[in-house]
Amino acid sequence: MQSGGNDSQMYWICAGLGFATGFWAIFVTMAAEQFGTNLRATAATTVPNVVRGALPLIIILFKWLRNSMEYATAGLITGGIVMAIAIIAAINAKETFGKDLNYIETI
Numbered sequence: 001m002q003s004g005g006n007d008s009q010m011y012w013i014c015a016g017l018g019f020a021t022g023f024w025a026i027f028v029t030m031a032a033e034q035f036g037t038n039l040r041a042t043a044a045t046t047v048p049n050v051v052r053g054a055l056p057l058i059i060i061l062f063k064w065l066r067n068s069m070e071y072a073t074a075g076l077i078t079g080g081i082v083m084a085i086a087i088i089a090a091i092n093a094k095e096t097f098g099k100d101l102n103y104i105e106t107i
Helices: 009-035 041-066 069-091
Strands: none
Touching: 009 041, 009 069
16 A cells, blocks of 8 residues: 555545556457457457567667666656557557458358
């Protein structure tokens, strides 16, 4: 727990955790909707692992930036780069509403 905290700080921590959990659920749902019915479970389990696998690259970028500037500045630049990638990905995501996702596999 936090030391010396008050009720207000705890509520903000809980709100942040709730927002992050909801964001993760929406992220997995959007990733799964990009694929047909036969691949949704695979996509829903693989996409989060790809995100987790990108963490070492983010850490390498942060450490590289930290060598040439202040800690907070390196964190802000790293976060900005990651958020820019996320925004570009969200803009380029295809809408699946009304699309027939019942694909037929051919051998």
